Amino acid sequence: MTKKVTAAQAWEQSLIGVSKLLSKFDAEMQKEAGISVIWYDVLLHLNYALEKKMRMQALSDSLLLTRSGVTRLVDRIEKAGLVRREPAAEDRRGYYAILTAEGEDVLERAQQAHQRDIRQYFGVHFDAEERRALFDLMSKLVGAVA
Amino acid sequence: MTKKVTAAQAWEQSLIGVSKLLSKFDAEMQKEAGISVIWYDVLLHLNYALEKKMRMQALSDSLLLTRSGVTRLVDRIEKAGLVRREPAAEDRRGYYAILTAEGEDVLERAQQAHQRDIRQYFGVHFDAEERRALFDLMSKLVGAVA
DNA sequence: TGACAGTATTTGCAATATCAAATAGTGTAC
DNA sequence: GTACACTATTTGATATTGCAAATACTGTCA
Numbered sequence: 001m002t003k004k005v006t007a008a009q010a011w012e013q014s015l016i017g018v019s020k021l022l023s024k025f026d027a028e029m030q031k032e033a034g035i036s037v038i039w040y041d042v043l044l045h046l047n048y049a050l051e052k053k054m055r056m057q058a059l060s061d062s063l064l065l066t067r068s069g070v071t072r073l074v075d076r077i078e079k080a081g082l083v084r085r086e087p088a089a090e091d092r093r094g095y096y097a098i099l100t101a102e103g104e105d106v107l108e109r110a111q112q113a114h115q116r117d118i119r120q121y122f123g124v125h126f127d128a129e130e131r132r133a134l135f136d137l138m139s140k141l142v143g144a145v146a
Numbered sequence: 147m148t149k150k151v152t153a154a155q156a157w158e159q160s161l162i163g164v165s166k167l168l169s170k171f172d173a174e175m176q177k178e179a180g181i182s183v184i185w186y187d188v189l190l191h192l193n194y195a196l197e198k199k200m201r202m203q204a205l206s207d208s209l210l211l212t213r214s215g216v217t218r219l220v221d222r223i224e225k226a227g228l229v230r231r232e233p234a235a236e237d238r239r240g241y242y243a244i245l246t247a248e249g250e251d252v253l254e255r256a257q258q259a260h261q262r263d264i265r266q267y268f269g270v271h272f273d274a275e276e277r278r279a280l281f282d283l284m285s286k287l288v289g290a291v292a
Numbered sequence: 293t294g295a296c297a298g299t300a301t302t303t304g305c306a307a308t309a310t311c312a313a314a315t316a317g318t319g320t321a322c
Numbered sequence: 323g324t325a326c327a328c329t330a331t332t333t334g335a336t337a338t339t340g341c342a343a344a345t346a347c348t349g350t351c352a
Contacts, residue, residue: 014281017288018164020210041162057300064162064169069339071302076338093300093347130283135160137280140271142163184308203330215309217332222308239317239330 028117033110038063039077040114043099043107046083052099055088059097082106174263179256184209185223186260189245189253192229198245201234205243228252 026037033040045062046052054062060070074097077083082103088094099107122131172183179186191208192198200208206216220243223229228249234240245253268277 014284014288018284019168021287022162022165023210055300056302064165066340067301068303068341072338088300091300091348093345095301125286126283130286133279134283134287137272137276137283138160138163140276141167141280142160201330202332212310213331214311214333218308234330237318237330241331 025114025117029110029114032113032117033106035082035106035110038073039082040107040110042073042077042097043082043103043110046097046099047104047107052104053086053096055094055096057094077103171260171263175256175260178259178263179252181228181252181256184219185228186253186256188219188223188243189228189249189256192243192245193250193253198250199232199242201240201242203240223249 022037029035029037029040035043041063042059045059046054049058056067056070056074059065059074060067063070063073065073074083074085078085078097082100083097084100086096086098088096126134168183175181175183175186181189187209188205191205192200195204202213202216202220205211205220206213209216209219211219220229220231224231224243228246229243230246232242232244234242272280
């Protein structure tokens with residue numbers, strides 16, 4: 001086995017670096033809005049959904065979580081008062097998670113701080129052309145995964 | 147609050163997509179070499195280290211883990227026989243994790259499969275110029291995090 | 293209609309992570 | 323040389339997640 005760092009290993013390190021970036025943003029959000037990026041993601045999805053509500057199943061498809069993961073994640077967010085559950089009228093097996101007024105407030109605060117962080121981070125390290133190129137390539141990367 | 151998807155949100159989705167990609171590689175590696183990408187990362191770091199050994203502290207700095215996380219991760223890998231511990235002669239508080247012969251074998255197998263996967267993945271979705279551009283940009287991104 | 297295969301959600305259990313405290317050793321300052 | 327602040331690692335308690343099983347409901351087929 002050689003000591004040369006192969007392209008594949010370099011990719012791997014890049015991917016791991018991106019994960020590190022995510023957890024950095026997570027820490028920032030925790031500090032500035034008191035919620036994690038995961039909670040933020042839930043609130044964000046709900047906010048964009050029709051009537052600001054989504055079925056548990058749909059949430060689990062949108063997020064990076066299994067259904068049981070979503071069940072317990074929503075449990076926690078519900079306990080914090082940022083969402084509430086409501087039985088689905090059209091299918092009595094199902095439940096909606098619904099964004100509460102407090103959830104909207106917290107989301108707004110988190111969103112502002114987060115956008116400022118991201119703009120600052122990428123603004124400092126990349127120029128406009130690099131940002132566009134990186135964004136295009138990452139979109140392609142993400143599209144290819146799904 | 148508007149419904150427009152902001153640049154920050156798009157970035158966020160990209161970052162999450164990259165996480166998804168990582169877990170996809172993880173599943174592949176589990177199937178093809180019987181270890182997770184995290185174990186792979188440990189073995190890889192050890193393989194490149196002088197004498198194929200590293201202090202627990204150094205491992206924790208290199209990986210995405212706290213020290214206690216590394217303690218228990220190395221516990222598991224050690225139980226599988228891929229690394230062993232050895233007290234550090236020069237500092238009796240410390241321990242080295244050392245790659246075993248079996249660890250080297252497993253690493254070699256994992257590495258070949260993983261590199262094939264990665265080459266295939268990026269080879270299919272990106273042309274040579276895109277790969278170079280993406281790699282440069284991601285390196286810059288990662289460098290900026292550290 | 294009523295058996296039954298399939299779907300939505302939750303729950304029990306096991307795995308893995310963090311944080312804080314415990315343990316053990318180092319090195320400097322007097 | 324010994325008190326003490328600092329460092330390396332592990333351990334205990336707790337949190338979060340996935341997988342598989344349990345529960346509850348739907349919809350189709352005979």
